[in-house]
Amino acid sequence: MGKLEGKVAFITGAARGQGRSHAVRLAQEGADIIAVDLCSQIDTVPYPMATAEDLQQTVKEVEALDRRIVASEADVRSLPALQQAVRDGVAQLGRLDIVLANAGIAPMGAEEDPSVSWQDVIDVNLTGVWNTVRATETVLVEQGQGGAIVLTSSTAGLKGIGGDSGGGQGYTAAKHGVVGLMRSFANTLAPHRIRVNTIHPTGVNTPMVVNEFMQTWLAEDPTIAGAMTNLLPVEMIEAVDISNAIVFLVSDDGRYVTGVTLPVDAGFTAK
């Protein structure tokens, strides 16, 4: 018997990486999934973003677990697109219990115009998270049975890492901003028994960091690479480690946990 039988989870950025892992782990615990992803490129992002085939792969893996999934292409920068995806998903799956604001980009390093990189990362990583909660909170409130929201921040949401590019500074600012959103939503949604927490991963083995561009960027600037080492002797952690923390937070195991910044970072922020 899974920890999330009968629940429905809405996940952004679900085509690959951590988002796909969350969809699969939550489905293993019995949840049905509403999945969205942009499935196309943003110009300032120096590594390939997810594709429509990636999102199809997530669908396959969730269905292989005998869970239902409603997947669509939607941009977290568009509130109406998210609202539409949530409406369709809830219409088909019957309810909503869990929200994971996971979609994100990392446009660090080489950039033509720092202002554009800054704006893109703020739009996706901060405004996109705000939109994700706004598109779902009324559904949770009207349903009247509580709920759990997890916002994916980063160690860069707790520390001043990310380098000195516009995209890097925007990333750090957006991820810190996500903590502010979490704390205010935790307050406003608590009367409805809706819990809101953030997770703060250190480097995770996903295409966001395991790509040619990012590895070159890290290799070229030893100060950044040096600042990126973990306290535990592990170089990178796996997407499932973030998913496991999320399972704790959104299940009854974490039924009274709200307003918490939870690092899953091999001690990165405790150094």
Added chain:
Amino acid sequence: MGMLEGKVAFVTGAARGQGRSHAIRLAQEGADIIAVDLCSQIGTVPYPMATPEDLQQTVKEVEALDRRIVATQADVRDTAALTAAVDEGVAQLGRLDVVAANAGIASYAAIEDISDEMWDDMIATNLSGVFKTVRAAVPHLKANDGGGSIVLTSSTAGIMGMAHLSHYVAAKHGVVGLMKVFAIELAPHMIRVNSVHPTTVNTDMVQNQGTYDLFRPDLAPGTATRDDAGDAFLTLNLLPIKWVEPVDISNAVVFLASDMARYVTGVQLPVDAGSVVK
């Protein structure tokens, strides 16, 4: 299949309350248990502490789960007693993987009314006791190839200030300092160290007249009821609840102790119904 099959956990203050709940939840996940508790009174503690019968009850409940338990009356202020208890437990159960430093006391007074004795008892149990617990356990944890997990019980009082609790707040903040140092020092051995920060928990530490009176200074001393105090506890939390149950803290301990959290270290984890962000 439990999340802690084949593991051994050392739990202090295991006779009742959260400690007993930790022992049971860890055993449900497959762990064997080394349990210690003082099982007698400390002079400045204004409510009855645990008894040898309480510790026996923990033993019964763990054994009912078909797990082994080595239980000893020992004082976390007493290095020799703690070391003997852990060493004996490891001798019988074969290893040590998890430590839950949970034993603690509470008492309440305004700054000028905190006696030297109250201060010393508090620091000795809630701060030095945590250090001594971990110090006694570390050699056994280091002997493991796979590392281990240490969970220190702090409190929301380890994150924020609270009136009439100078000594308790100082000790619980001190526990966070210990957690941070332990996390750094033990990371090369893959030993993870985190603290949990409960809001009010439904145990004998708070379910007593002294605590009810403290939280309802508006009522005549000795008259506040469980419900009266509950109304005050409610205002501490963001979620509309009076208190959490011991099992809610145990579930966080299980998460931190298990492979679910294999890369979580150096973290303060509130289980506090939103009390610190309120």
